[in-house]
Amino acid sequence: MNKKELINKLNKAYDVKAENKNKFIRKIKKSNISLFGFVINQAKYIRFSLFLKLLIFAVLMIAAIVSKTESQHIVFLYSIPVNALIFVLVIDSSRNNHMEELEMATRFSLKMVILARMFISGLMSFVLVIIMSVFTCVNENMLLSQTFYTFFLPYFATIYLCLKLLRKYRDNGFRYCLILTSIISVLMTLINALEINLNILTNNLFMLLTITIIVVLLINEINNYIKNTEELLWNL
């Protein structure tokens, strides 16, 4: 037998068909949906009432700006924690509606689903805070870094603490979040009302450091929150 014939026979050796090939491949094959498509798709799973709340929020904010009241920034300060709480509700919606187990079983992981929803609602929430900061900066004759610090610090702190509360007190967590949000709102307005001179607003390094710390804590908390949800469901 010559080499060509031998190779020909080798080509046809072990000619067996896999029985469960298609079934298995369907399981592991990635969806054709793009990342952008996936994110937009998740918008359908965010309750319409949330968008409505953010819209009402935006309308009140615009009303405060247009009315040119002197206490415009107080309205903003009071509402920042509420804005943050609305955002937290989106992150917690899976657990709140007992959908986390189903979402974990989908093609996209629970982490991706939560991150996509965070992106959509966070973007709107974030833009509102930026607009408030810019208007306050203009009206109160403050530096932009100072107004960013004044608004984003309580914003991130509220999100961080609310997530921590929801993670620790799963059933009563939302009640505690409402209490916390009210406390932070009152605290912000009290600081403003009492005209407490916060020299920290003149220290750029201090502002940068505290904002960085709170952002790092927040990212860590979001990660723990997602991990905690998965562990509880898997009984780890």
Added chain:
Amino acid sequence: MKLEEQYEKIFKYCYMKVLDKHVAEDITQETFLRFLKANSYKDIGKQMPYLYTIARNLCTDFFRQRTTFELDESIPDPKYEKPKTYIEDALEKLDESDRELLFLRYTNKESINDLAKHYKVSRFVINRRIKKALERLKEVYGDE
């Protein structure tokens, strides 16, 4: 390379090793799952040598765990679900390394480059090994 083609190749490779269709399919699926655990889905096509390595290790584990028992020669071996061809019979008489090399090169039609990556040797060494393995197969086949 499409995922279906890769699956077929790994499945045939596992079948060549274990000679049991169901076990080969289990090992094939486990290979892809282990690969996806460590890598993203889109890397599959670029990492055939890695898939072969995982499959080979899983086949080795299978042989280690399997308990052996003596079979009566008159009873047909149940693990063969299809009759062996002469070429398969001849391949089994070769050393495992020769059998694997010829299988990968001619049955699974892997390129010399990929084989060189898989065995971590040069193309020249692979070509020489294939040539020698073919000569040995010819000798064995000639005796049949």
